[in-house]
Amino acid sequence: MKVAVIGAGASGLFAAAALKRSGADFMLFEREKRAGKKLLATGNGRCNLSNKNVSVSRYHGEADFSESALNRYGTNSLISFMESVGVPCVFEGEKLFPRSLQASSVLDMLRFAEGESEICETEVKKICRNGKAFDVYTEKGIYRADKVIVCCGGKAAKHLSGGGAYTLLTDLGHTLTPLKPAIVQLKCAGTKALDGVKINAAASLDGKTETGEVLFTSYGLSGPPILQLSREAKGKTICIDLMPELNFAEITEMLKNKKTLKYLTAENLFNGIINKKLGRELLRVSGITPFSKNIGEISDKEIKSLAAIVKNLKFEITDTNGFDNAQVTAGGIKCSGFNPQTMESKLVPGLYAVGEVLNIDGDCGGFNLQWAYSSAMSAVQSIIKK
Numbered sequence: 001m002k003v004a005v006i007g008a009g010a011s012g013l014f015a016a017a018a019l020k021r022s023g024a025d026f027m028l029f030e031r032e033k034r035a036g037k038k039l040l041a042t043g044n045g046r047c048n049l050s051n052k053n054v055s056v057s058r059y060h061g062e063a064d065f066s067e068s069a070l071n072r073y074g075t076n077s078l079i080s081f082m083e084s085v086g087v088p089c090v091f092e093g094e095k096l097f098p099r100s101l102q103a104s105s106v107l108d109m110l111r112f113a114e115g116e117s118e119i120c121e122t123e124v125k126k127i128c129r130n131g132k133a134f135d136v137y138t139e140k141g142i143y144r145a146d147k148v149i150v151c152c153g154g155k156a157a158k159h160l161s162g163g164g165a166y167t168l169l170t171d172l173g174h175t176l177t178p179l180k181p182a183i184v185q186l187k188c189a190g191t192k193a194l195d196g197v198k199i200n201a202a203a204s205l206d207g208k209t210e211t212g213e214v215l216f217t218s219y220g221l222s223g224p225p226i227l228q229l230s231r232e233a234k235g236k237t238i239c240i241d242l243m244p245e246l247n248f249a250e251i252t253e254m255l256k257n258k259k260t261l262k263y264l265t266a267e268n269l270f271n272g273i274i275n276k277k278l279g280r281e282l283l284r285v286s287g288i289t290p291f292s293k294n295i296g297e298i299s300d301k302e303i304k305s306l307a308a309i310v311k312n313l314k315f316e317i318t319d320t321n322g323f324d325n326a327q328v329t330a331g332g333i334k335c336s337g338f339n340p341q342t343m344e345s346k347l348v349p350g351l352y353a354v355g356e357v358l359n360i361d362g363d364c365g366g367f368n369l370q371w372a373y374s375s376a377m378s379a380v381q382s383i384i385k386k
């Protein structure tokens with residue numbers, strides 16, 4: 001039995017390494033010059049492999065479809081697998097990393113484990129049924145396979161993985177859902193003057209709050225809490241609490257105390273309390289003018305309004321920063337066309353799809369590489385059993 005694995009990204013390399021171990025005969029196709037380009041960029045080059053909190057609730061799209069694979073091949077399974085290919089793992093907080101903290105070492109070890117067998121610079125153009133087998137069409141020729149695992153990833157970060165190959169599956173009758181960028185920076189007005197400012201804050205959207213370092217840029221917002229909320233943010237308002245550790249009364253008190261320094265101008269109200277650029281922006285948003293007036297002239301009402309803005313600075317999100325800057329694709333090939341236990345197509349027996357190409361995306365924090373692993377293992381185990 002010959003297996004064609006299409007795409008030598010995260011899920012393709014996991015699948016190939018597991019196939020190699022089982023002694024299966026397989027071919028691994030990759031359209032880029034080298035395998036695992038995106039893997040190298042993961043976790044800022046450190047490769048955040050998984051998370052202590054893996055559960056269906058951290059996935060989106062047809063999330064329920066992921067349950068079986070995540071239960072059978074979850075974080076512990078991934079840790080054992082990585083250990084078995086020579087990469088012990090460590091947790092940093094809730095996130096799992098290779099002990100080396102180097103994505104390149106994960107790529108090296110997966111490639112050694114799969115036998116460095118990838119056929120690079122070979123784009124698969126088409127997959128056609130040929131009796132019970134498949135013909136895999138590439139510019140270098142047609143390859144015959146008994147089983148095909150499509151591991152072509154999504155539309156995100158085209159420079160790292162070519163931007164998807166959904167037609168391989170839609171040509172065989174599968175359906176593609178609408179696609180949108182996720183885990184991505186957000187565009188909004190009102191941040192130009194704050195370009196480069198970073199602050200530990202709590203960002204909220206639709207009743208969901210994420211804390212961490214928020215980064216203001218010339219075009220909008222970035223940083224882990226923003227990326228985490230980005231999936232549903234377009235056209236909505238993100239509220240940022242700039243001092244989550246203090247309540248409204250405590251901030252009001254702190255600002256009132258500052259007002260007693262009568263030698264200061266209004267402009268200096270936030271100086272020493274919060275980033276200067278941000279302080280000026282807060283004064284501007286609350287309409288306190290002129291900045292040159294004496295600090296004592298700021299009324300108690302104005303102080304309360306400033307404290308309220310500190311707790312709830314609002315940004316209308318006009319757009320995301322697009323697929324090219326996104327870490328994952330929300331949407332993909334409809335999972336309902338596949339068996340959740342095996343990842344095998346219900347329409348075309350012998351055809352499998354795993355990883356980001358499917359209509360499943362995880363939160364930021366290792367959930368997407370975990371899905372690449374769990375789905376790849378489900379497919380490989382099913383093929384090996386057969």
Ligand SMILES: Cc1cc2nc3c(=O)[nH]c(=O)nc-3n(C[C@H](O)[C@H](O)[C@H](O)COP(=O)(O)OP(=O)(O)OC[C@H]3O[C@@H](n4cnc5c(N)ncnc54)[C@H](O)[C@@H]3O)c2cc1C
Binds near residue numbers: 010038050124153355
């Ligand atoms: C900058 C960045 C950082 C990230 N960090 C993390 C992180 O730390 N943790 C985490 O969990 N997730 C992270 N992700 C997301 C994660 O990398 C992806 O979800 C994951 O790589 C998806 O795996 P995949 O195998 O489905 O697709 P990919 O890894 O994208 O692999 C698909 C492969 O298929 C190849 N291919 C596509 N079409 C064809 C074709 N027709 N013929 C041949 N080859 C083809 C592509 O070139 C590519 O190599 C990050 C993403 C980015 C962009």
